Amino acid sequence: MKLSSSLLPYFGLFSGLGQAIPTWPSSIDELEDVMFLDTGYKSRGFSSHITPCEFSEFGAGRQTAAEWLRIGFHDMSTTNVFFTPHGGIDGSIAFELGDGENIGAGFNTSLTTYSGFFNSRLPISDMIALGVYASVRGCGGPVVPMRGGRVDATAAGPAGVPQPQNGQGIFKNQFTRMGFNVTDMIQMTACGHTLGGVHAGDFNNIVTPGVSPNDFQLFDTTTSFDNDIAVQYINGPNSDPLAVGPSVASGRNSDFAVFTADNNVTLKAMANAATFNSMCTSILQRMIETVDPAVVLSDVIQPYEVKPTSIQLTLISGGAQIQFSGDIRVRTTTRSISSVAVIYKDRNGVGSTSIAASSSGTANGFDDSFSFYGFSSNLPADSSISSFTVAVTYTTGATQTYDNNGNGFPIQDSIIVQTPQSCQSNGNLTVIAAVRGNTTAPSLTVEQKVARPSGTPIPSLVNATVAMVGEASFGPYTLYSTSYTIASAAGTKYGVASGSFADTFKNAADLGVTCAPFGSAAPNSTSSSSSMPSTTSSSSISMSSSATSTPTLAVKPTVGAYSFQGCYTEGTGVRALTGASFYDYTAMTLEMCSSNCAGFTYWGVEYGGECSVAEYCGAGNRLELYKLTSQGSSSSSAISSSSSASIPSSILSTSSIPSTTSSVSSSAMASPTLHIVKSAGLYNYMGCFTEGNGVRALAAASYPSDSDTVEACVAACSPYMYAGAEYGRECYCANSFSAGSVIVPDGDCSMTCAGNQYEYCGAGNRLSVYVRNGTGNSSWSHDRNLLRDTDLNPGGSQERETISISAAKQEDMVFEH
Numbered sequence: 001m002k003l004s005s006s007l008l009p010y011f012g013l014f015s016g017l018g019q020a021i022p023t024w025p026s027s028i029d030e031l032e033d034v035m036f037l038d039t040g041y042k043s044r045g046f047s048s049h050i051t052p053c054e055f056s057e058f059g060a061g062r063q064t065a066a067e068w069l070r071i072g073f074h075d076m077s078t079t080n081v082f083f084t085p086h087g088g089i090d091g092s093i094a095f096e097l098g099d100g101e102n103i104g105a106g107f108n109t110s111l112t113t114y115s116g117f118f119n120s121r122l123p124i125s126d127m128i129a130l131g132v133y134a135s136v137r138g139c140g141g142p143v144v145p146m147r148g149g150r151v152d153a154t155a156a157g158p159a160g161v162p163q164p165q166n167g168q169g170i171f172k173n174q175f176t177r178m179g180f181n182v183t184d185m186i187q188m189t190a191c192g193h194t195l196g197g198v199h200a201g202d203f204n205n206i207v208t209p210g211v212s213p214n215d216f217q218l219f220d221t222t223t224s225f226d227n228d229i230a231v232q233y234i235n236g237p238n239s240d241p242l243a244v245g246p247s248v249a250s251g252r253n254s255d256f257a258v259f260t261a262d263n264n265v266t267l268k269a270m271a272n273a274a275t276f277n278s279m280c281t282s283i284l285q286r287m288i289e290t291v292d293p294a295v296v297l298s299d300v301i302q303p304y305e306v307k308p309t310s311i312q313l314t315l316i317s318g319g320a321q322i323q324f325s326g327d328i329r330v331r332t333t334t335r336s337i338s339s340v341a342v343i344y345k346d347r348n349g350v351g352s353t354s355i356a357a358s359s360s361g362t363a364n365g366f367d368d369s370f371s372f373y374g375f376s377s378n379l380p381a382d383s384s385i386s387s388f389t390v391a392v393t394y395t396t397g398a399t400q401t402y403d404n405n406g407n408g409f410p411i412q413d414s415i416i417v418q419t420p421q422s423c424q425s426n427g428n429l430t431v432i433a434a435v436r437g438n439t440t441a442p443s444l445t446v447e448q449k450v451a452r453p454s455g456t457p458i459p460s461l462v463n464a465t466v467a468m469v470g471e472a473s474f475g476p477y478t479l480y481s482t483s484y485t486i487a488s489a490a491g492t493k494y495g496v497a498s499g500s501f502a503d504t505f506k507n508a509a510d511l512g513v514t515c516a517p518f519g520s521a522a523p524n525s526t527s528s529s530s531s532m533p534s535t536t537s538s539s540s541i542s543m544s545s546s547a548t549s550t551p552t553l554a555v556k557p558t559v560g561a562y563s564f565q566g567c568y569t570e571g572t573g574v575r576a577l578t579g580a581s582f583y584d585y586t587a588m589t590l591e592m593c594s595s596n597c598a599g600f601t602y603w604g605v606e607y608g609g610e611c612s613v614a615e616y617c618g619a620g621n622r623l624e625l626y627k628l629t630s631q632g633s634s635s636s637s638a639i640s641s642s643s644s645a646s647i648p649s650s651i652l653s654t655s656s657i658p659s660t661t662s663s664v665s666s667s668a669m670a671s672p673t674l675h676i677v678k679s680a681g682l683y684n685y686m687g688c689f690t691e692g693n694g695v696r697a698l699a700a701a702s703y704p705s706d707s708d709t710v711e712a713c714v715a716a717c718s719p720y721m722y723a724g725a726e727y728g729r730e731c732y733c734a735n736s737f738s739a740g741s742v743i744v745p746d747g748d749c750s751m752t753c754a755g756n757q758y759e760y761c762g763a764g765n766r767l768s769v770y771v772r773n774g775t776g777n778s779s780w781s782h783d784r785n786l787l788r789d790t791d792l793n794p795g796g797s798q799e800r801e802t803i804s805i806s807a808a809k810q811e812d813m814v815f816e817h
């Protein structure tokens with residue numbers, strides 16, 4: 001749901017001065033989420049690629065944080081302030097990887113990682129800048145102020161990255177061309193070279209092959225962001241390969257050439273830790289704010305105190321009601337919250353109806369913490385809604401009302417996507433929109449990522465606009481529908497627009513595979529559904545009219561052959577259970593949901609109307625998860641044993657309830673269903689595991705792929721004993737587990753595989769782990785305690801030591817002076 005305009009408003013930004021809490025919605029909303037939601041509920045996982053600081057998902061001898069800092073410099077360093085356009089941080093480096101100035105694997109892999117976050121609201125150039133912020137902060141450095149609003153180049157720019165063999169005079173000229181003086185040049189080089197080192201494989205006349213471990217030599221003696229680079233240069237002993245060693249004879253001792261440009265004055269100052277940090281904060285901010293003058297950057301991004309997320313209106317009850325749902329994110333860095341309420345005005349701006357929100361999860365960034373509060377309420381469709389405020393009551397007893405910098409949080413109800421009635425499967429995207437007043441026919445907009453040719457690691461965004469066809473009217477709304485063929489749901493955004501109103505930026509991957517009929521009545525947690533006047537159904541939007549039953553406000557421990565598993569979050573950007581969705585607003589009961597979902601191992605009920613009886617699990621993005629208790633032990637012993645550990649003790653007694661046979665809906669059985677792949681090739685499912693303590697659980701090899709499946713992952717990992725699929729598209733292999741990896745409920749591994757929507761492939765910080773046939777034994781998944789290497793492989797500790805040795809010799813950060 002957006003503001004009452006199809007254009008993103010940019011108010012509150014662009015002053016270019018100070019730091020202001022943004023007014024919602026804002027152009028930096030997507031960037032702000034990726035910046036601050038590192039771990040926890042609704043986390044975006046950006047920093048997981050650089051955590052811990054010396055980590056690389058691409059194997060030993062690499063340090064992703066250093067690579068992210070390096071690509072920031074390389075993208076900027078072709079700037080020419082004497083010509084238009086300047087260039088600057090514009091992502092043009094994605095088209096320049098073959099030009100001989102950008103040597104090393106880190107450019108391609110960094111851009112590939114950034115591409116996963118890329119969309120029409122988050123350009124690659126802002127990701128490059130954010131990578132600088134994250135790598136510095138994640139490695140213990142200062143907060144580099146971050147602004148959004150960069151504009152991506154669509155082709156290569158001019159050459160001009162400083163190279164190690166250049167002389168001091170050329171360096172000075174190059175930095176002048178970029179807009180920096182000699183002092184700036186020295187600071188930027190020292191701040192860049194506190195992370196990483198030089199690869200012998202890329203620069204054998206700087207680091208002699210076969211000498212350094214992993215053929216890699218650090219610039220200084222630490223992997224973290226500190227002033228060791230300056231201290232060792234001034235006080236010795238100096239191990240910087242760009243100042244001493246073979247680089248001297250080969251004329252590539254570029255750090256020496258740069259640092260002596262002012263007779264060591266700046267480096268001497270930087271030997272003080274506080275001075276180093278303040279100089280780096282300033283020069284790195286200027287580095288990432290080097291953009292074309294036509295680009296207007298936002299204010300420095302501060303986290304919202306209160307930010308609405310996943311706000312959605314949905315027409316229900318045969319057009320009599322609108323379901324208003326979402327999550328409110330509250331910043332909790334400096335205070336604790338007792339309760340949160342959403343207070344809304346009707347569409348005439350009148351009234352103040354309060355809706356209680358309940359805790360749905362917590363998240364953390366480098367410097368901030370957040371709590372989410374979910375809500376869902378059914379409003380009369382006639383009076384509807386126009387805006388809301390948020391009342392936050394602190395544990396001190398004080399209540400503060402957040403009104404979005406005086407504006408209220410705006411909600412338009414002129415056009416809304418009907419997500420329950422929309423669906424996608426096999427590339428067929430069907431979207432239903434409800435248009436109020438039926439005045440202007442709406443259109444569907446679809447934004448897809450399309451791969452570019454010749455190895456360019458970032459995709460292009462391609463838009464399509466499709467007219468929608470009127471179907472039938474319900475209450476004050478008319479429903480419209482259309483279908484459109486998409487290449488893949490992954491990364492595809494869609495929305496609907498009518499006149500100046502729009503409801504956009506929805507993930508196609510969040511839609512179920514089945515379009516639900518438009519029901520006649522809403523579920524109601526406190527009273528039975530009222531019967532609504534029957535309305536003639538249209539050809540594609542049919543009314544359901546089954547009898548109602550009175551739901552109860554309680555968790556049902558068992559329903560049919562299924563038992564209650566606890567409250568689960570949805571996946572990141574995807575439904576936790578995406579095998580199928582069944583909706584019936586008339587009389588959804590757990591029994592009906594159970595019946596609809598027969599054939600699935602799990603099914604879930606979510607708040608408000610979607611297979612729901614009660615807003616019992618905290619509403620938005622929470623599933624009450626039920627598991628088929630009669631599942632044969634032969635096929636799923638690992639599942640039941642590990643899942644049972646998550647069932648609240650109050651529910652555990654239900655496991656003794658004899659399971660009964662549910663009536664099976666044959667249509668649900670006929671199509672492929674989302675499931676945990678039990679075996680693939682020589683590998684058998686072992687369970688859902690966390691990553692290790694600051695290390696990958698399976699650290700020997702990785703094979704990320706947008707076409708990842710369990711089968712592809714185990715095939716890629718064939719030399720190894722363990723294969724783990726993570727985050728839908730990642731695949732890790734090893735012969736042993738790193739310390740700290742523990743088994744967790746199967747339901748945690750809730751993301752579908754990028755290459756197969758019917759298979760689970762882990763989740764954020766969760767691996768679906770497979771063990772080569774004959775070596776696994778699911779019985780130990782009963783033990784949810786720390787699963788140490790020795791439990792799995794006596795050789796494990798040896799491999800862990802290998803990992804920590806490699807972590808101490810990390811990545812190339814040559815600015816190539």
Ligand SMILES: *[C@@H]1O[C@H](CO)[C@@H](O)[C@H](O)[C@H]1NC(C)=O
Nearest residue numbers: 179180181182183184185262
């Ligand atoms: C370089 O520029 C910075 C920032 O504008 C300024 O403070 C500094 O004095 C300049 N240094 C020299 C040597 O001009």
Ligand SMILES: *[C@@H]1O[C@H](CO)[C@@H](O)[C@H](O)[C@H]1NC(C)=O
Nearest residue numbers: 233234235236259260263264
């Ligand atoms: C600058 O420091 C380097 C490294 O300590 C030293 O070799 C060089 O002589 C110094 N130059 C000046 C002008 O102090």
Ligand SMILES: *[C@@H]1O[C@H](CO)[C@@H](O)[C@H](O)[C@H]1NC(C)=O
Nearest residue numbers: 423428429430483484515540
């Ligand atoms: C796409 O799905 C919709 C809704 O299920 C259906 O009506 C339509 O025929 C499908 N289109 C194609 C090309 O399969």
Ligand SMILES: *[C@@H]1O[C@H](CO)[C@@H](O)[C@H](O)[C@H]1NC(C)=O
Nearest residue numbers: 097098108109454455456457
């Ligand atoms: C980037 O890496 C991908 C995957 O390995 C490869 O296909 C592509 O050719 C690489 N691009 C460049 C410019 O090296």
Ligand SMILES: *[C@@H]1O[C@H](CO)[C@@H](O)[C@H](O)[C@H]1NC(C)=O
Nearest residue numbers: 120121445447461462463504
């Ligand atoms: C594609 O649509 C998005 C909105 O969905 C818009 O921001 C973007 O500018 C469009 N891109 C092009 C190339 O038209």
Ligand SMILES: *[C@@H]1O[C@H](CO)[C@@H](O)[C@H](O)[C@H]1NC(C)=O
Nearest residue numbers: 438439441470471472473478
């Ligand atoms: C109103 O909705 C109907 C479908 O119920 C459609 O046929 C008609 O064209 C719509 N009118 C306008 C003005 O959009």
Ligand SMILES: *[C@@H]1O[C@H](CO)[C@@H](O)[C@H](O)[C@H]1NC(C)=O
Nearest residue numbers: 522524525526527528529530
């Ligand atoms: C739902 O419950 C509320 C609160 O008890 C009640 O006012 C409302 O009439 C009910 N709606 C329906 C459709 O039963």
Ligand SMILES: *[C@@H]1O[C@H](CO)[C@@H](O)[C@H](O)[C@H]1NC(C)=O
Nearest residue numbers: 679680681682683684773774
């Ligand atoms: C496991 O290995 C045995 C012996 O090699 C073989 O007979 C069996 O089919 C294998 N099972 C799977 C699931 O690969």
Ligand SMILES: *[C@@H]1O[C@H](CO)[C@@H](O)[C@H](O)[C@H]1NC(C)=O
Nearest residue numbers: 774775776777778779780781
């Ligand atoms: C797994 O281990 C348990 C306990 O150690 C043992 O009883 C069981 O036979 C083993 N199963 C297999 C298939 O090896």
